Amino acid sequence: MAVEPSPPRPEASGGVTPWWRDRRVVPWVVQAAVGLVVLLAIAFLLGNLVRNLTAAGLLLSWRWLNQPAGFDISESLIPFNAQLPYWRALAAGLVNTIRAVLVGLVGATLLGTLVGMASFSHNGLLKRLARIYVEVVRNIPLLLQLVFWYFVVFLTLPNGAAALQLPGIVLAKSGLYLAGLGEGLRWLGPQLVNGVWQAPIRLTVEFAALLTGLIVYSGAFIAEVVRGGLAAVPKGQWEAASSLGLGWFATLRHIVLPQALRVIVPGLNTQYISLAKNSSLAVAVGYTDLYSVAETTLNQTGRAVEVVLVLLAAYLTLDLLISLVMNGLNHLVQIKER
Amino acid sequence: MSRHWIRALPVSLLGLGLLAGCAPEGGGVQSTKMAAIQSRGKLICGVEGKLPGFSYVLPSGQYAGLDVDVCKAVAAAVLGDPNKVEYRDLNSSERFAALASGEVDLLSRNTTMTLSRDAAGGNGLSFAPTTFYDGQGVLVPVASGITDLKGLAGKPICVESGTTTELNLADRMREQNIPYTPLKFQTSDQTFAAYLGGRCVAVTSDRSQLAGKRTSFPKPDEHTLLPDVMSKEPLTPATTNADPAWADAVRWIVNGLFQAEESGITQANIDAKVAEAKANANQADLRRFLGVEGDFGKQLGLPADFVVKAVKAAGNYGEIFDRNVGPKSALKLDRGLNRQWKDGGLIYSPPFR
Numbered sequence: 001m002a003v004e005p006s007p008p009r010p011e012a013s014g015g016v017t018p019w020w021r022d023r024r025v026v027p028w029v030v031q032a033a034v035g036l037v038v039l040l041a042i043a044f045l046l047g048n049l050v051r052n053l054t055a056a057g058l059l060l061s062w063r064w065l066n067q068p069a070g071f072d073i074s075e076s077l078i079p080f081n082a083q084l085p086y087w088r089a090l091a092a093g094l095v096n097t098i099r100a101v102l103v104g105l106v107g108a109t110l111l112g113t114l115v116g117m118a119s120f121s122h123n124g125l126l127k128r129l130a131r132i133y134v135e136v137v138r139n140i141p142l143l144l145q146l147v148f149w150y151f152v153v154f155l156t157l158p159n160g161a162a163a164l165q166l167p168g169i170v171l172a173k174s175g176l177y178l179a180g181l182g183e184g185l186r187w188l189g190p191q192l193v194n195g196v197w198q199a200p201i202r203l204t205v206e207f208a209a210l211l212t213g214l215i216v217y218s219g220a221f222i223a224e225v226v227r228g229g230l231a232a233v234p235k236g237q238w239e240a241a242s243s244l245g246l247g248w249f250a251t252l253r254h255i256v257l258p259q260a261l262r263v264i265v266p267g268l269n270t271q272y273i274s275l276a277k278n279s280s281l282a283v284a285v286g287y288t289d290l291y292s293v294a295e296t297t298l299n300q301t302g303r304a305v306e307v308v309l310v311l312l313a314a315y316l317t318l319d320l321l322i323s324l325v326m327n328g329l330n331h332l333v334q335i336k337e338r
Numbered sequence: 339m340s341r342h343w344i345r346a347l348p349v350s351l352l353g354l355g356l357l358a359g360c361a362p363e364g365g366g367v368q369s370t371k372m373a374a375i376q377s378r379g380k381l382i383c384g385v386e387g388k389l390p391g392f393s394y395v396l397p398s399g400q401y402a403g404l405d406v407d408v409c410k411a412v413a414a415a416v417l418g419d420p421n422k423v424e425y426r427d428l429n430s431s432e433r434f435a436a437l438a439s440g441e442v443d444l445l446s447r448n449t450t451m452t453l454s455r456d457a458a459g460g461n462g463l464s465f466a467p468t469t470f471y472d473g474q475g476v477l478v479p480v481a482s483g484i485t486d487l488k489g490l491a492g493k494p495i496c497v498e499s500g501t502t503t504e505l506n507l508a509d510r511m512r513e514q515n516i517p518y519t520p521l522k523f524q525t526s527d528q529t530f531a532a533y534l535g536g537r538c539v540a541v542t543s544d545r546s547q548l549a550g551k552r553t554s555f556p557k558p559d560e561h562t563l564l565p566d567v568m569s570k571e572p573l574t575p576a577t578t579n580a581d582p583a584w585a586d587a588v589r590w591i592v593n594g595l596f597q598a599e600e601s602g603i604t605q606a607n608i609d610a611k612v613a614e615a616k617a618n619a620n621q622a623d624l625r626r627f628l629g630v631e632g633d634f635g636k637q638l639g640l641p642a643d644f645v646v647k648a649v650k651a652a653g654n655y656g657e658i659f660d661r662n663v664g665p666k667s668a669l670k671l672d673r674g675l676n677r678q679w680k681d682g683g684l685i686y687s688p689p690f691r
Contacts, residue, residue: 038526071508073395074494074519082508155535160488173536205537206521283499286521286532295431301499304435 018187112222150209187312229264267327369583383409384442387427414651415644464585475545496538596687598654
């Protein structure tokens with residue numbers, strides 16, 4: 001619709017241009033007509049929606065939000081129990097979604113950056129491994145990968161003393177246990193008490209499986225974005241830096257990355273938004289995110305349209321917020337014209 | 339504005355389909371749904387699809403089960419052929435939207451009848467007679483040593499999201515003040531996979547469903563049902579409020595299966611019974627029931643002998659039960675509440691009069 005109005009031309013000597021040939025008028029008329037059609041279509045759809053909902057006695061109502069939910073949520077950062085109203089349940093789900101998205105963003109960025117940089121390594125093995133990882137992961141649907149991580153990897157882990165143990169980390173079927181600050185602000189590792197692991201930080205395997213899936217999947221795409229950004233920096237920049245005596249890392253840090261970021265950040269924005277939306281696949285691995293809570297709510301209340309509207313609004317807001325932050329970042333890394 | 343517009347636009351707008359079925363239907367005897375099924379030449383039946391005993395796919399590729407037999411009986415009564423059914427596997431979250439949008443004609447999918455699902459202000463379903471009276475139970479590994487609900491304190495329990503099961507679990511545990519962790523999954527396959535994977539010490543669902551699923555476990559003997567019955571679960575076929583004439587037809591086809599058992603009419607002897615009814619003008623009840631006289635079929639918009647067709651296709655209710663979930667099946671469930679009312683059960687057909 002971006003029809004550029006051409007600069008006003010001097011009138012041809014003699015005749016007056018009729019308005020329907022006037023380049024200053026026609027684009028406006030066309031745009032107004034298209035806009036009107038779009039508005040009419042929306043009005044028709046909304047009117048139809050309201051009419052049908054009224055006929056079915058299902059006109060939008062939000063009273064159910066204050067009724068007790070009646071179901072429990074397995075893990076929640078904000079206090080929740082079955083007597084609390086539906087809106088609290090949805091809020092708990094939203095917090096769980098945001099938690100998965102935030103940790104996922106950080107993890108996927110770290111992994112993606114490392115793999116993207118590895119594609120430029122002089123080590124052939126590392127370079128090949130990075131390529132294989134990207135090609136394998138980005139060509140398998142995320143849902144399959146999540147089901148794989150949960151049912152094949154995490155649910156086949158042993159429990160108790162047989163659990164997988166690394167310094168500060170224990171991975172068992174009952175969850176992922178991490179060292180952290182315990183009581184009295186002492187550094188505390190995971191401990192086995194009566195056959196049950198205890199640690200300052202405990203993640204459920206559902207959360208761990210979702211995070212692993214999201215990070216591995218988005219990491220592959222981010223790696224490609226990073227690789228593309230680095231490749232966009234002319235080879236001469238590397239050579240110039242090298243002729244000044246800078247090493248590989250110093251070249252990357254001071255010469256290449258600042259230029260590459262201008263290309264990387266917009267691409268990163270898309271990947272971040274995808275990750276936030278993909279987090280709704282959590283329901284496949286039993287993690288109670290916003291979508292999972294909304295689904296239960298929809299079934300218990302029968303308020304399908306309202307619940308879907310809440311979902312739409314929540315994911316839209318989340319993604320717009322991510323875009324806002326990324327656009328700010330984009331502004332920061334652009335070339336400053338002086 | 340034609341009905342096509344009403345159907346096409348909001349569905350594509352929200353993908354919910356919920357709105358289409360809500361367009362005002364023409365009243366009267368003629369059912370638009372039945373006309374649609376007849377012109378299409380097949381019944382579209384929503385089933386669970388992976389639940390032994392109720393609806394599952396045999397190695398031969400055919401659907402079988404108690405819920406499936408209800409679909410077959412309805413198809414036979416409406417279209418004259420029990421094989422003219424297209425089955426749609428629906429998970430518990432999809433089922434009501436699929437029915438309301440008209441994607442399926444009949445939901446025969448171990449669905450519990452409840453107030454909110456029946457009410458016009460809730461899901462707006464119209465329930466046929468209950469075909470299986472069930473209750474919620476809990477399945478645990480024998481090795482866990484758990485014998486009652488209290489033994490589940492603090493333990494993770496697997497449950498399918500969007501079911502009455504999920505709410506009942508929350509209610510019962512709260513009543514008895516037992517803390518627990520519900521792990522919710524979207525499909526029963528995922529739910530049972532997580533249970534078998536050892537993520538949960540227990541899985542809860544309708545007792546019949548647990549018994550059915552257990553037959554497909556690698557080692558069924560290593561799992562046991564707790565004695566606690568946590569709820570009433572009347573599993574009932576459903577249509578929508580949008581077409582009362584269609585709902586009536588389904589209701590009386592199911593009642594026909596009940597009444598056939600009560601009257602001693604079976605798949606094997608139905609032809610003899612019809613001949614007997616035709617020969618003997620004094621057998622008024624039998625003649626009306628089998629459509630030899632009277633216009634019951636016509637009142638419902640069905641053929642006069644719709645009961646004969648349904649019973650020929652699927653057998654009477656007792657035969658359907660025995661074949662799919664009773665002594666002749668792997669589930670070996672007791673008739674229990676699902677006996678005829680004369681035998682102390684709840685299966686009771688109102689009179690065909």
